[in-house]
Amino acid sequence: MAHLVITGNRLRDGAVVWRGAAGDWSRDIADASIHATEGQLAASLDTARLEEASGRIIGVYEVEVETRDHGVVPARLRERVRADGPTVSVV
Amino acid sequence: MYAYDGLDETLVRERATQFRGQVARRISGELSEDDFKPLRLRNGLYLQLHAYMLRVAIPYGVLGSDQLRALARIARRYDRGYGHFTTRQNIQFNWIRLADTPDILDELAAAEMHAIQTSGNCIRNTTTDQFAGVAADEIEDPRPWAEIIRQWSTLHPEFSFLPRKFKIAISGSPSDRTAIAVHDIGLSMLHGPGGETGFKVWVGGGLGRTPMLAEALRDFLPGADLLSYLEAILRVFNIEGRRDNLYKSRIKILVSTLGIDRFRDLVEAEWAQIRDSALRLDEAEVSRIRARFSPPAYEATAESGQFAGRRLEDAAFARWSAANLFPHKQPGYAAVTVSLKPVGGIPGDMAADQMDALAGLADEYSHGEIRVTHRQNLILAHVRQDSLYDLWRALDSLGLATPNLMRVTDIIACPGLDFCGLATARSIPVAQRLSERLAEIDERHDLGELTINISGCINSCAHHHVGHIGILGLEKAGAESYQVTLGGSSAEDASLGKIIGRGFGADEIVTAIETIIVTWLELRQDGERFLDSLRRIGPAPFREALYGRE
Numbered sequence: 001m002a003h004l005v006i007t008g009n010r011l012r013d014g015a016v017v018w019r020g021a022a023g024d025w026s027r028d029i030a031d032a033s034i035h036a037t038e039g040q041l042a043a044s045l046d047t048a049r050l051e052e053a054s055g056r057i058i059g060v061y062e063v064e065v066e067t068r069d070h071g072v073v074p075a076r077l078r079e080r081v082r083a084d085g086p087t088v089s090v091v
Numbered sequence: 092m093y094a095y096d097g098l099d100e101t102l103v104r105e106r107a108t109q110f111r112g113q114v115a116r117r118i119s120g121e122l123s124e125d126d127f128k129p130l131r132l133r134n135g136l137y138l139q140l141h142a143y144m145l146r147v148a149i150p151y152g153v154l155g156s157d158q159l160r161a162l163a164r165i166a167r168r169y170d171r172g173y174g175h176f177t178t179r180q181n182i183q184f185n186w187i188r189l190a191d192t193p194d195i196l197d198e199l200a201a202a203e204m205h206a207i208q209t210s211g212n213c214i215r216n217t218t219t220d221q222f223a224g225v226a227a228d229e230i231e232d233p234r235p236w237a238e239i240i241r242q243w244s245t246l247h248p249e250f251s252f253l254p255r256k257f258k259i260a261i262s263g264s265p266s267d268r269t270a271i272a273v274h275d276i277g278l279s280m281l282h283g284p285g286g287e288t289g290f291k292v293w294v295g296g297g298l299g300r301t302p303m304l305a306e307a308l309r310d311f312l313p314g315a316d317l318l319s320y321l322e323a324i325l326r327v328f329n330i331e332g333r334r335d336n337l338y339k340s341r342i343k344i345l346v347s348t349l350g351i352d353r354f355r356d357l358v359e360a361e362w363a364q365i366r367d368s369a370l371r372l373d374e375a376e377v378s379r380i381r382a383r384f385s386p387p388a389y390e391a392t393a394e395s396g397q398f399a400g401r402r403l404e405d406a407a408f409a410r411w412s413a414a415n416l417f418p419h420k421q422p423g424y425a426a427v428t429v430s431l432k433p434v435g436g437i438p439g440d441m442a443a444d445q446m447d448a449l450a451g452l453a454d455e456y457s458h459g460e461i462r463v464t465h466r467q468n469l470i471l472a473h474v475r476q477d478s479l480y481d482l483w484r485a486l487d488s489l490g491l492a493t494p495n496l497m498r499v500t501d502i503i504a505c506p507g508l509d510f511c512g513l514a515t516a517r518s519i520p521v522a523q524r525l526s527e528r529l530a531e532i533d534e535r536h537d538l539g540e541l542t543i544n545i546s547g548c549i550n551s552c553a554h555h556h557v558g559h560i561g562i563l564g565l566e567k568a569g570a571e572s573y574q575v576t577l578g579g580s581s582a583e584d585a586s587l588g589k590i591i592g593r594g595f596g597a598d599e600i601v602t603a604i605e606t607i608i609v610t611w612l613e614l615r616q617d618g619e620r621f622l623d624s625l626r627r628i629g630p631a632p633f634r635e636a637l638y639g640r641e
Contacts, residue, residue, distance in 0.1 A: 009138060011117070011118065011124075011189060012118065012188060012189055012190050013142060013143070013188040013189065013190070014138050014139070014141065014142040014143040014187075014188070014189065015141065015142060016140070016141060052124075053123070054120065055117070055118075055120040055123070055124075058124050058138070059124075059138065075569070076566075076569060077508065077516075077566070077569070077570075077571065078140075078508060078514075078515075078566075081140060081508055081509060081517075082140050082141065085141060086141070086509040086510060086519075087509055087517060087520060088437060088509055088517075088519045088520055088523065090171060090173055090437065090440065
């Protein structure tokens with residue numbers, strides 16, 4: 001199985017967050033807990049979705065990641081943009 | 092311009108109060124996200140990649156200077172100091188916190204603004220010509236009719252849960268600057284048999300994954316019948332439109348499936364029942380609304396010799412004047428396009444400081460009015476010719492005087508994958524790199540009118556199908572891929588662009604577009620537009636230049 005992390009957005013401000021090993025939600029993907037087995041992922045997703053139902057986090061889903069020299073990086077560009085922010089400088 | 096009456100004010104304030112309660116219940120956990128999402132969308136609040144995005148309505152694209160200042164305050168206080176003007180003549184804020192939205196809606200209400208019906212399956216903001224009321228070729232000012240539609244469609248109980256969103260555009264001139272051919276309903280003003288003004292009605296246009304040009308539904312509709320006829324169309328759509336498949340739910344699919352003749356029969360049958368109802372517009376009411384759009388107090392002034400002299404003296408001013416001024420029906424005046432497309436910039440973005448400064452310039456030079464165009468630029472519609480040089484210098488100092496209206500660097504781009512949750516590829520960086528590369532070519536070769544539209548997904552928010560050159564960003568095998576279409580137009584000669592061939596990678600697309608333009612320059616005759624050359628010679632030379640003799 002590909003390596004996966006769990007992500008969502010914070011309810012209050014919509015900020016992208018990543019779920020850590022202790023069930024905490026961090027703005028930094030480096031803090032995300034990496035799941036290497038389907039069993040691990042399913043258990044974490046179940047818990048994360050309970051937290052979603054409680055209302056603090058919205059839109060929970062899993063994201064495939066790769067481990068590179070400088071850390072954990074999402075496999076898809078969409079998730080890299082979510083993790084790092086827009087690739088352009090605003091006015 | 093139109094001013095709210097008591098009814099509007101009450102409605103908007105009540106809606107803001109209502110949403111404050113909904114947000115509080117969401118944050119407390121009383122409302123689930125499933126319950127809350129349709130409520131926030133009805134107030135223009137989307138969740139995008141990094142934050143909430145609030146889309147604020149700018150009815151038919153007209154803003155007062157104090158309203159622009161209010162938007163600047165919101166940008167500064169609740170966002171990151173800027174806003175993004177859209178192809179629907181609205182503005183979006185990209186970095187909004189849910190908890191702040193009730194306060195933002197209150198501030199909007201205080202400025203006679205709101206975010207109602209900027210999302211959801213309802214009738215959206217009716218768009219119109221940015222030169223409404225000032226265009227010399229105008230048959231009639233379309234803004235009063237857009238306002239009549241706004242009043243009729245706002246919180247219309249029958250049309251709050253349509254099969255899909257619904258967009259109407261009105262053009263008051265034979266020259267179409269509103270893209271009526273790609274709207275659910277397009278209304279083109281014209282004179283009837285007795286000389287009275289009315290509408291040619293178009294239906295079933297749209298872009299997205301199934302682009303279609305609108306078909307003529309009725310050759311002439313008297314103004315008095317506008318609302319009853321619109322209501323008949325919406326009723327047929329509401330009853331017959333598909334709700335089982337998101338991608339087949341727009342009216343264009345219904346019209347295409349039934350055929351325009353059958354669709355017309357259904358509309359006419361419905362209309363026969365309601366034509367003489369309370370929806371019939373009496374002249375007194377139309378006149379009352381029309382009076383709200385009376386022209387400002389123009390000063391009697393002749394064509395300015397000073398303006399002509401300045402153009403001779405200052406080449407940069409002459410270039411801007413040639414590109415960004417539009418003839419005004421009032422002698423001695425001009426309508427000015429304020430470009431939000433600086434070379435290398437983000438199309439449609441404007442900093443709060445620029446908004447404040449432009450509001451001041453609107454007060455000083457243009458009767459306190461600003462308009463938003465569907466090309467993501469702004470307009471000062473009533474500027475004396477002898478003030479143009481001073482205005483240009485002021486705009487230039489603000490970075491708002493790029494002389495590029497309808498030129499190759501006046502690129503329409505959606506927010507794309509840098510912000511949008513639906514996007515499949517980035518559009519802004521492509522627009523930035525293209526404008527940097529093409530500005531110099533335009534300067535050297537005077538490319539004339541050549542539009543480029545870049546959408547970051549198949550939903551086509553940047554209308555890529557109707558760009559002379561269209562670019563659609565997709566994700567293929569995990570990488571961005573950009574598909575190029577040639578030959579689109581949203582003007583009165585509307586056409587849909589055709590795909591030229593296989594897509595290009597992110598590192599290839601700018602060179603591919605440059606190749607198309609360089610190829611065209613070798614084939615161009617007598618200063619013709621790119622679109623005219625393409626229509627004359629076809630796509631083959633461009634395909635060969637891009638792909639060789641495959």
